[in-house]
Amino acid sequence: xxxxxxxxxxxxxxxxxxxxxxxxxxxxxxxxxxxxxxxxxxxxxxxxxxxxxxxxxxxxxxxxxxxxxxxxxxxxxxxxxxxxxxxxxxxxxxxxxxxxxxxxxxxxxxxxxxxxxxxxxxxxxxxxxxxxxxxxxxxxxxxxxxxxxxxxxxxxxxxxxxxxxxxxxxxxxxxxxxxxxxxxxxxxxxxxxxxxxxxxxxxxxxxxxxxxxxxxxxxxxxxxxxxxxxxxxxxxxxxxxxxxxxxxxxxxx
Numbered sequence: 001x002x003x004x005x006x007x008x009x010x011x012x013x014x015x016x017x018x019x020x021x022x023x024x025x026x027x028x029x030x031x032x033x034x035x036x037x038x039x040x041x042x043x044x045x046x047x048x049x050x051x052x053x054x055x056x057x058x059x060x061x062x063x064x065x066x067x068x069x070x071x072x073x074x075x076x077x078x079x080x081x082x083x084x085x086x087x088x089x090x091x092x093x094x095x096x097x098x099x100x101x102x103x104x105x106x107x108x109x110x111x112x113x114x115x116x117x118x119x120x121x122x123x124x125x126x127x128x129x130x131x132x133x134x135x136x137x138x139x140x141x142x143x144x145x146x147x148x149x150x151x152x153x154x155x156x157x158x159x160x161x162x163x164x165x166x167x168x169x170x171x172x173x174x175x176x177x178x179x180x181x182x183x184x185x186x187x188x189x190x191x192x193x194x195x196x197x198x199x200x201x202x203x204x205x206x207x208x209x210x211x212x213x214x215x216x217x218x219x220x221x222x223x224x225x226x227x228x229x230x231x232x233x234x235x236x237x238x239x240x241x242x243x244x245x246x247x248x249x250x251x252x253x
Contacts, residue, residue: 011042011046012052012059014031015031015055017034018030022070023069024069024073025070026070027074049071049074049075049078050074054067072111073111073112076101076103076107076108076112083096083097083100084163085162086162088165088166092115092118094108094115142201150216150217151233151236154235154236155232189213189214194206203249209243
């Protein structure tokens with residue numbers, strides 16, 4: 001019997017629900033968010049996504065055919081993520097991803113169509129863009145929501161220095177990849193802030209607020225990388241405190 005069977009069951013419940021909804025787009029990030037625990041906690045119980053999917057087969061009776069497609073797709077995406085940690089995504093070839101994942105090039109194309117499809121999946125499923133897209137203005141915990149988003153963005157950019165460099169000093173090749181992704185993140189965060197303003201929880205122009213918050217996250221990493229890397233949650237909380245001092249409506253955040 002696993003240690004802390006209640007937590008074990010909670011994670012499996014979330015994983016089963018995510019698999020049913022997302023299918024091949026199944027991700028550990030989505031499982032953590034669905035279960036209400038940290039990714040570290042999920043990975044402590046299930047070191048890999050394959051281990052979690054195997055547990056669904058073993059403990060929940062999920063058909064192996066159901067998890068096979070998700071497992072292969074995730075394995076390929078994991079390989080892409082590993083490569084992007086050491087080089088810009090526009091320099092990562094489909095052939096390199098296939099070699100890293102130990103699969104044929106045709107398998108990568110079958111799941112993602114092309115390199116652009118790989119990067120789009122990476123952006124939607126493995127970056128703060130995915131988290132921001134799930135923000136809703138219905139929540140009353142503006143501070144908590146923004147701390148989670150800022151912390152996720154800090155951790156991501158610290159782990160992907162090539163992307164941070166491309167944001168700070170983009171070149172023409174990087175622009176074609178970074179600009180659409182940044183626009184999606186700004187749109188999602190801007191929509192959330194607009195809803196919060198409409199609810200009377202914050203004040204100010206959502207577009208200006210969005211640029212300000214994103215700029216503060218990037219500046220914190222560039223000018224104080226050690227502090228950001230050592231305690232991204234603490235750095236995010238301090239940053240959001242400063243941000244909300246400028247746009248909060250008294251007593252609402």
